[in-house]
Every structure is written in C-alpha cells, then in structure tokens.
Amino acid sequence: MPGREDVARFPEIREPLLNTVSAFGKNKRIVPEPFDVSGVTDLSGAEEMPAIPDVSEVETVRHFTRLSRLNYGIDHGMYPLGSCTMKYNPKIAEAAAASLQSIHPADRNAMSPVLKYLNLLQKYLGDICGMDAVSLWPAAGAHGELTGMMVISRALQVRGETRGKVLIPDTAHGTNPASCVIGGFGTVNVPSGEEGFLTASILKEHLDGDVAALMITNPNTLGIFEREIREIADLLHENGSYLYMDGANLNAILGVARPGDMGVDCMHVNLHKTFGTPHGGGGPGSGPVLVKKELAPYLPLPVIDEDESGLFTLEYDRPLSIGMVHSCLGNVSVCIKALAYILSLGPHALPEVAKAACLNANYLKKKLSGLFELPYDTPTLHEFVLSDKKQKDDGVTALDIAKSLVDSGFHPPTVYFPLVVHGALMIEPTETEPLQELDRFVSAMEEIAGQSTYDPGNLHNAPHTSPVARVDETAAARNLILSWP
Amino acid sequence: MSYVPHSEEDLSKILSTIGIDAPEEVFSSIPDALRFRSLLPIEGPLDEESLRREFAFTSSKTVFAGGGIYRHHIPALVDALASRQEFYTAYTPYQPEISQGTLHSIFEYQSMMAGLTGMDVSNASMYDGATSLAEAALMALRGKGIRRILVTKATQPSYRRVLGTYLTHVEEAAIEEIPFDLVTGRVDLEALQGMAGPDCAVFVQSPNYFGVIEPLEEISAIAASQAGFWGIVVTEALSLAALTPPGKFNPDVVVGEAQSFGNPPNAGGPLLGIFCTRKEHVRRMPGRIVGLTRDTSGRQAFCLTLATREQHIRREKATSNICSNQGLCALKSALYLSAMGPRGLKTAALQSAAGARCLMGLLKERGIAPRFSGPVFHEFVISMDEDKRKRLENDGIVPGIPISKAYPELPGMLLVTVTEMNTREECACLAERM
Numbered sequence: 053m054p055g056r057e058d059v060a061r062f063p064e065i066r067e068p069l070l071n072t073v074s075a076f077g078k079n080k081r082i083v084p085e086p087f088d089v090s091g092v093t094d095l096s097g098a099e100e101m102p103a104i105p106d107v108s109e110v111e112t113v114r115h116f117t118r119l120s121r122l123n124y125g126i127d128h129g130m131y132p133l134g135s136c137t138m139k140y141n142p143k144i145a146e147a148a149a150a151s152l153q154s155i156h157p158a159d160r161n162a163m164s165p166v167l168k169y170l171n172l173l174q175k176y177l178g179d180i181c182g183m184d185a186v187s188l189w190p191a192a193g194a195h196g197e198l199t200g201m202m203v204i205s206r207a208l209q210v211r212g213e214t215r216g217k218v219l220i221p222d223t224a225h226g227t228n229p230a231s232c233v234i235g236g237f238g239t240v241n242v243p244s245g246e247e248g249f250l251t252a253s254i255l256k257e258h259l260d261g262d263v264a265a266l267m268i269t270n271p272n273t274l275g276i277f278e279r280e281i282r283e284i285a286d287l288l289h290e291n292g293s294y295l296y297m298d299g300a301n302l303n304a305i306l307g308v309a310r311p312g313d314m315g316v317d318c319m320h321v322n323l324h325k326t327f328g329t330p331h332g333g334g335g336p337g338s339g340p341v342l343v344k345k346e347l348a349p350y351l352p353l354p355v356i357d358e359d360e361s362g363l364f365t366l367e368y369d370r371p372l373s374i375g376m377v378h379s380c381l382g383n384v385s386v387c388i389k390a391l392a393y394i395l396s397l398g399p400h401a402l403p404e405v406a407k408a409a410c411l412n413a414n415y416l417k418k419k420l421s422g423l424f425e426l427p428y429d430t431p432t433l434h435e436f437v438l439s440d441k442k443q444k445d446d447g448v449t450a451l452d453i454a455k456s457l458v459d460s461g462f463h464p465p466t467v468y469f470p471l472v473v474h475g476a477l478m479i480e481p482t483e484t485e486p487l488q489e490l491d492r493f494v495s496a497m498e499e500i501a502g503q504s505t506y507d508p509g510n511l512h513n514a515p516h517t518s519p520v521a522r523v524d525e526t527a528a529a530r531n532l533i534l535s536w537p
Numbered sequence: 538m539s540y541v542p543h544s545e546e547d548l549s550k551i552l553s554t555i556g557i558d559a560p561e562e563v564f565s566s567i568p569d570a571l572r573f574r575s576l577l578p579i580e581g582p583l584d585e586e587s588l589r590r591e592f593a594f595t596s597s598k599t600v601f602a603g604g605g606i607y608r609h610h611i612p613a614l615v616d617a618l619a620s621r622q623e624f625y626t627a628y629t630p631y632q633p634e635i636s637q638g639t640l641h642s643i644f645e646y647q648s649m650m651a652g653l654t655g656m657d658v659s660n661a662s663m664y665d666g667a668t669s670l671a672e673a674a675l676m677a678l679r680g681k682g683i684r685r686i687l688v689t690k691a692t693q694p695s696y697r698r699v700l701g702t703y704l705t706h707v708e709e710a711a712i713e714e715i716p717f718d719l720v721t722g723r724v725d726l727e728a729l730q731g732m733a734g735p736d737c738a739v740f741v742q743s744p745n746y747f748g749v750i751e752p753l754e755e756i757s758a759i760a761a762s763q764a765g766f767w768g769i770v771v772t773e774a775l776s777l778a779a780l781t782p783p784g785k786f787n788p789d790v791v792v793g794e795a796q797s798f799g800n801p802p803n804a805g806g807p808l809l810g811i812f813c814t815r816k817e818h819v820r821r822m823p824g825r826i827v828g829l830t831r832d833t834s835g836r837q838a839f840c841l842t843l844a845t846r847e848q849h850i851r852r853e854k855a856t857s858n859i860c861s862n863q864g865l866c867a868l869k870s871a872l873y874l875s876a877m878g879p880r881g882l883k884t885a886a887l888q889s890a891a892g893a894r895c896l897m898g899l900l901k902e903r904g905i906a907p908r909f910s911g912p913v914f915h916e917f918v919i920s921m922d923e924d925k926r927k928r929l930e931n932d933g934i935v936p937g938i939p940i941s942k943a944y945p946e947l948p949g950m951l952l953v954t955v956t957e958m959n960t961r962e963e964c965a966c967l968a969e970r971m
Contacts, residue, residue, distance in 0.1 A: 066837075070645055070875055078825055079878025087891035092900075094912050095890060096750075096781040102880040103652030103782075109614065112875040116642065117616045123638035124627035133628055140540050141626050144585045144822050148592040157805035158602035158938045161930060165594060165624065166804045189806070191664035192861035194848070205706060208561050226849035230858035234675070236706025239853050277566045285579045308564055309575045324861065328540070333639035334629040334661070334864030336807035349893070352702070354810055368942075375702035379605060379667035379695040379814040380805035391590055398581030401539040407543040410563040415551045431566040458635055463628070469849075487547040513833075520832040525633075528830035530844040532819065534658045535648035 067118050071536045074105035092142035122519045124463050130489050132464040133272050134478025137303045137325035148392035149385040157380050167364035171356045173391040182312025185348035188340045189382035194227040195340025196320025201235030202374040204265050204294050206350040215264035220251050223470045248274045248428035252283040265294040271304045273470040275432035286314025303324045307403030318343045325389035338386040352377045367388045408483035409434040419494045423501040427473050430499045440475035448504035448511050450475040458515035460496035538582055542953035580724035598933040599963045603916050603954025605693050605772040607797045612876040615799045619869045633840040639837035644827045646871040654791040655778040655784020657815035660824035662867040663810025666772050666794030667696040671703035672823040673792045676736035677766040678710055689724050690714040691770050696944035722749040722909025730759050744776055748916030749909050757786040774798050776914045778886035790814045799873025800866050823857030825898040869876035885957050889915035892955030899968035916954035
C-alpha cells in the first residue's frame with residue numbers, strides 16, 4: 053500500500069488558493085463588447101475593480117483540473133452511501149438537457165415544449181408512485197419535505213383544524229424534523245419496533261387529536277420495508293392525520309410497489325437519487341412533491357396547464373395553493389434529465405432497477421454479516437446497516453472502518469446513521485454496481501475486519517492514500533476561516 | 538437501455554449467495570397486497586438518438602428578458618471543467634479526505650462572493666434568490682424582538698411570494714410592503730422612515746425589479762439605525778461589478794441570485810442563491826459552510842464546518858432544513874469568476890449597462906421614455922401593448938417581461954433587459970418595431 057508520503061508528491065496536494073496566484077494583467081480574456089460604454093457614467097462602482105483574482109486561462113483550467121483530481125465521483129467506483137442512492141448517472145441525460153440551457157423562462161414560445169415535458173414527468177412520477185398530482189418545483193429533497201408539510205398545514209387550515217405535531221420514527225433522516233419545524237409543526241420521536249419497523253400498535257400509543265401527520269421513510273433507513281404501513285395509514289386516516297412519505301429510498305420499490313397504494317397522502321421523491329441525475333458535489337438536486345387528489349389544490353404555484361390550442365402555460369390562479377416555493381420553476385434541467393432517464397429505461401427496465409438494487413444489497417449483506425455485527429436480521433431491500441460492535445473491542449470504530457475503505461478505492465458508506473444503531477455503517481450499493489465491484493468491496497471489508505484484530509493502529513490513522521489525512525474538523529469550527537483574507 | 542451491469546452468470550451467483558431461487562423473492566418482505574404487478578404506462582425504452590431528437594429545445598432568436606434570470610457570456614472552460622465527473626458525480630463533501638476538490642472550490646466561491654458583496658462571509662449556496670431571502674427573514678425573526686418583515690414592493694414579485702409562503706407558518710410574523718415612488722421607481726423613503734422600527738427587519742432589492750438602483754446610502758441611514766435587522770437583495774449578481782459593494786452600506790445580510798455567474802438560464806433553473814452575512818451572525822446562518830483547517834499531518838485542508846447549526850446534527854433545532862444545495866452551480870460561479878477576472882467581469886457589467894443605455898437612446902428617438910426616472914443598471918420599464926408584444930414574440934423577439942399582473946398600478950408595462958449577449962442591431966430592430 054503506498055504511504056501518504058508517496059502520494060504527497062502529487063502537485064495538487066499543495067494546490068494554492070487562487071488569490072495567491074493572482075497578479076494584475078494575467079487574465080487576458082476578451083468578452084463581447086457590442087456597445088459603446090462612454091455613456092455609462094452614472095454607476096457608483098464603475099471605477100472600482102471587482103474583488104476577484106486575476107489569473108490566466110491556463111491557470112484557471114489547471115487549478116480546477118487539479119482540484120477535481122482530489123475528489124471521488126461515482127465514475128471512479130462504488131459509492132455505497134446508504135439512503136443517498138449514489139447510482140451511475142447516464143451521460144445521455146446530460147445531452148438531453150443540453151439544449152435547454154439558453155432558454156429564458158420568459159420566452160413563452162420556447163417554454164411551451166419544456167412545460168410539455170415537465171407535465172409528462174409529473175404524469176410519470178404520479179404513475180410510478182400511485183399519486184394523483186405532482187409539483188416539480190422543490191429544488192431538493194428537504195425542500196420537498198418542507199413543501200409537503202406546508203401542503204398538509206394548509207389542508208388542516210382549510211378543514212378548520214389546528215394540529216401541532218408530526219410523528220417521526222427514530223430511523224428518520226435529519227432533514228425530516230428540521231423540515232417539520234420550519235413548516236410550523238413540532239415533532240415527536242416514535243420508536244421503531246424490535247424488528248426495525250414501525251408497528252401499528254406503537255403508532256396507536258402516539259395518536260391523538262394534535263397529530264397532523266406521520267412522516268415515514270419506506271423502506272426505512274435500515275433498508276426494511278414498513279410492512280404495517282397500510283394499517284398505519286388507516287389508523288392515521290381514522291385519526292384525521294395524514295401519512296407523509298420521505299421518498300429518499302424509492303429506488304428499492306421503483307415499479308414494484310407504489311406509495312399511493314400504501315395509503316400515502318403526500319410524499320417527495322429525490323430525482324438525484326432514484327432517477328439517476330448527478331448530485332453535483334451537493335446539488336442541484338430536485339425534490340418533486342406528490343399528493344393524493346384531496347391535497348392537490350394546495351400544491352405550490354404555478355401549475356402547468358394546457359390550453360385549447362395545445363400550448364402549455366403556467367397557471368397562477370389557485371386560491372387554495374400554499375403559494376410559490378421557488379422564484380421560478382425549480383431545477384428544470386434536473387427534471388428534464390430525470391425524464392430522459394425514465395424514457396431511456398422504459399416500463400420494463402424500470403422495475404429491474406429496484407430488483408438489481410435489492411439483489412446487490414442482499415448479496416453484500418450476506419457476504420459481510422459474518423464479519424460485522426448485523427443489528428437487525430429482518431429482511432432488507434436496497435440497503436442494510438452493520439455496526440462496529442465486533443471491532444469496537446479492538447478499539448476500531450465505524451469511522452475507522454469508513455476511512456479505511458478510502459484506501460481500497462471506495463467512497464465510505466454512511467456512518468453513525470440511522471441513530472437507532474450505535475456505530476452504524478449504512479451500505480447501499482445501488483443496481484449499477486457490477487458483481488466484480490461488489491466482490492472487491494467485500495475483500496476490502498474482510499481485510500479491514502482482519503486488520504482490526506492484528507493492526508488496529510493502522511485503521512485509526514486511515515486513510516493513508518488520500519490527498520489529505522483525517523481533517524481536523526474541531527479546529528475548523530473553533531478557529532473559523534471561511535474565506536481567503 | 539438498462540444500466541444494470543450483471544451477466545446471467547453474475548445474476549445466478551448473486552441469487553445462490555443470497556439463497557433464493559428467483560430474483561422476485563428479494564421482495565418477499567413487501568406484503569403481497571402492496572405489490573404493483575402491472576406495466577407502468579410509460580413510453581420507451583428510447584435509444585440515445587431518439588432521446589436526442591426528442592429533447593431538442595430552441596430559444597427565440599432575440600431575447601430582452603431578465604427579471605432575475607439573465608443571459609450572459611459563459612466562457613467555454615466553465616462547462617468543460619464543471620462537467621468533470623469528479624465534480625459532477627460526487628456527493629455532498631461529508632468525507633473531506635476525498636472531497637478536497639469540491640471543498641476547496643466552494644471555499645473559493647465563498648471568498649469571491651464575500652469579496653464582491655463586501656460582506657465577511659458567504660455560505661456554500663442556497664436554492665435560489667427567493668429562498669435565500671426567505672431564509673434571511675427566518676434568521677432575522679429568530680433575533681430578539683423582531684416580528685415584522687418589511688420588504689420593498691419593488692422587490693422581485695416571486696421573491697415576495699416565496700417569502701410569504703415561508704412565513705405563513707411563523708406565528709405572529711407579519712410582512713409589510715414598503716411602497717415605491719411612482720415617478721422615480723425608487724423606494725419611498727418617507728414611508729420607510731415611518732414604518733421602520735426595532736421590531737422589524739427591512740429588505741431592499743437593488744437594483745430593484747424595475748431595474749432602478751435604490752438610494753442605499755439613504756436607506757441604510759434609516760434601516761441601520763431604526764430597524765432591528767436589515768438586508769440587501771441582489772437579483773443580478775453582475776451588478777456587483779458595476780455598483781458599490783452592498784456591504785459598504787452595512788447591512789446584516791446580502792442575499793440574492795448568482796445565476797448570472799456562469800450558469801445559463803436553463804428554462805428557469807437550477808439557480809444559485811447568494812447568502813452573505815457579517816461575522817457576528819455566522820452561527821445563525823442557514824446552509825452549508827466550508828472552512829479552512831489542517832489535516833493531522835498539518836497540511837492545508839478544507840471541511841464543512843459549523844455543522845452544529847445544521848439539520849443532520851441539530852435536527853428540529855437546526856437553523857434551516859437545507860441539505861443538498863446548489864453545489865455545482867457554485868462551482869460554476871467560481872469557474873466563471875476565475876475565467877472572467879476583474880476586467881472581464883467589469884466589461885460584461887458595463888457592456889450590459891451600456892446596452893440598456895443604447896436601447897433607451899434609440900427608444901427616445903421614437904419618443905418612448907422609460908416609465909421611471911431613477912438610475913438603472915441594465916433593465917428598465919417601458920409601456921407596451923399586449924398585441925404588439927405577442928406579434929414580436931411570434932417573430933422570434935422576446936421584448937421583455939410583462940409586469941402588470943404583479944403591479945396592477947402599472948398597466949401595460951414591460952421590463953426590458955439588455956446584456957452583453959444582445960447586439961446594437963437587435964436593439965435597433967426592437968426600437969423600430971415599438
């Protein structure tokens with residue numbers, strides 16, 4: 053295994069900040085100059101130069117090329133981040149969205165075909181999820197959750213009711229409680245049952261007239277299908293509450309089971325997870341929100357409409373709507389990429405996604421559960437959770453295991469989540485991992501399990517081959533340096 | 538097409554390892570009544586050539602539309618580098634050891650945004666300008682005693698609508714609109730003076746939705762002394778290269794839209810929300826922030842910091858629920874700013890301003906004057922009847938954005954925008970057809 057010193061010879065490790073290579077006159081770019089600027093005499097900052105670096109084109113290109121080499125992407129290898137569904141992002145989707153770039157949203161003739169396709173995506177997402185109406189405007193999953201909570205809040209208001217709390221199982225994503233609170237609700241944590249899923253009888257204990265909704269992820273973050281969800285939905289509906297589903301894990305049931313059939317009233321999907329659009333190092337994602345008929349009037353503005361002449365337009369006259377949640381139409385190009393993905397697969401290949409995702413995950417689980425503690429042995433779908441319990445005796449933690457995987461050329465899995473498992477390692481390979489890559493991952497994990505008994509120190513110091521060693525996050529928070537001087 | 542990579546042999550190996558006979562059995566934990574066994578009513582599969590044919594969108598030839606989303610020159614290197622899979626297909630940089638590329642470039646984005654706005658810190662991005670404004674209002678409302686959000690009526694209408702949506706659920710918070718002067722198009726300072734108090738946060742967009750540059754010096758004199766919190770909204774980031782940095786007017790936050798920096802209009806999105814603030818507010822700020830630190834060997838390294846404000850740590854007590862933001866758009870901004878440099882950026886800004894003045898001059902020759910007398914950056918309001926606009930649009934010319942629905946007091950008005958992407962000939966053609 054190469055030591056860090058070997059790697060340290062790569063020049064990019066000492067890649068400087070752009071401001072330190074800046075010098076007057078380096079950047080010789082010419083930009084379009086169609087107009088005579090002599091008439092521009094009335095702008096207050098016209099004389100001052102903007103405070104950005106002056107670097108040549110080649111320096112810009114090399115700087116960012118070198119920086120890119122410090123990153124790990126899905127095209128490098130397996131990225132088994134649980135609940136993040138890091139699958140391969142088909143290149144054709146990028147090509148499909150390319151011609152969208154130059155269109156201004158006020159260009160109504162150009163927008164009509166765009167809206168036609170957005171409308172089609174809404175229909176397809178509705179069909180896939182068994183839901184009646186869709187809004188594509190939330191820009192990310194958490195934005196979709198918030199929008200969904202606002203929809204539920206508005207529905208309650210129209211019903212003339214005030215209900216203050218949303219129940220959230222202990223396996224929930226961190227965004228769930230935060231979205232509920234910003235949507236105006238308090239949250240109550242509900243424990244999962246012993247087998248790792250929420251039972252109807254546990255839910256019953258928490259139901260009262262103040263419960264606005266239950267926000268559940270299905271399959272949940274343990275990878276377990278919430279098998280009592282239909283009973284749970286009935287209980288909620290009898291109680292006058294709504295069932296919200298976080299669709300982060302939709303990949304597991306794509307074309308195989310539909311949230312609408314489970315009694316879900318409102319949900320969001322993550323196009324950047326299930327529908328193969330790239331995550332971009334933290335967005336842009338897209339978090340469309342889907343509802344049953346009863347909640348449709350409250351969806352955000354605008355609504356896509358088709359007039360008699362077949363022209364697609366945007367309709368803003370929906371008095372019951374929660375209003376706008378984005379200044380324009382959300383992440384339009386991400387939506388177009390997702391549609392291209394769906395069309396590229398077609399109706400037969402789409403359910404194969406879920407099948408292969410679940411098979412890959414179960415293959416890994418079978419191979420790894422002897423080496424690592426498996427806290428729940430309930431059947432799982434697209435992901436599963438191991439813990440560091442066996443390695444803890446040798447002082448090796450989930451973090452050590454995660455960081456060591458980097459040395460074998462993998463992105464680490466999600467760690468310390470879900471919170472119900474101590475020292476959790478949450479593994480989601482997705483359907484696009486070849487068997488050979490899964491086997492390589494198994495070997496890496498076997499090696500780590502072995503090392504934790506005979507050389508735990510090596511794991512504490514991992515990763516050894518990454519561009520930088522473990523980063524001092526405490527120092528970063530204590531001594532804040534958030535921009536160059 | 539299927540992106541599942543297994544051979545038949547692979548598949549049988551997987552099945553036998555798991556200990557099942559048929560792939561279907563992997564779904565045995567899903568109750569039978571909940572299984573969906575029909576074929577989805579979806580077209581396809583489409584091959585790549587069919588997909589390319591299907592998704593061939595075309596813009597109108599001549600576009601004078603802006604209003605918060607702008608067409609600007611984007612150097613070729615921006616897309617070339619932003620499309621590198623290492624940036625494009627990476628996740629949020631939770632694992633700093635193998636995410637230094639994203640973290641380093643976002644740190645540079647933060648640095649340049651802080652520099653351009655004249656503020657201490659920038660976060661790593663928000664969804665768009667409207668949600669940045671809404672989150673700024675939520676941040677202000679968490680401050681002591683702030684109950685009212687004052688926002689100028691000349692602030693982008695969609696921003697005000699999003700603000701309204703976000704604040705519906707905040708108890709006792711009221712939104713009040715500060716009127717504009719019907720002659721100048723600028724904020725009514727007397728009204729502001731009368732409305733501002735320690736229980737309110739004031740938000741002012743400049744240049745405002747009519748393209749008019751607000752008198753920030755005078756506004757600051759009132760807002761900074763009378764209001765509990767105040768913020769400047771910038772919906773055209775390129776104006777930062779031609780106007781006094783808003784930070785000079787001492788606001789608590791500068792929020793807005795940076796799509797202009799290296800991101801094309803894209804039919805409306807993705808956009809890029811700016812969120813900059815002063816040092817003392819940094820722990821109350823929403824969104825991701827990248828900090829500079831060291832690794833255990835003492836080398837320069839970056840990581841996400843101040844995570845204790847965030848949803849994955851604080852859960853229901855977080856300052857915001859934002860998780861995925863617009864990372865790649867922020868990267869494109871950093872690439873754009875680096876590629877343009879100070880002079881390139883300045884030229885693009887001044888060319889846009891010069892274009893607007895060129896078109897105004899041509900219109901003046903035809904007796905058409907802007908609706909407002911206030912100074913503008915690169916957009917302005919004129920009157921135009923609906924039929925004429927539609928005729929132009931059918932001839933491939935988008936003359937601007939009709940604003941009368943949002944402002945019934947301004948009937949038959951159009952917001953016209955010129956940038957360095959327009960030409961003198963286009964301006965002449967538009968003026969001729971007015």
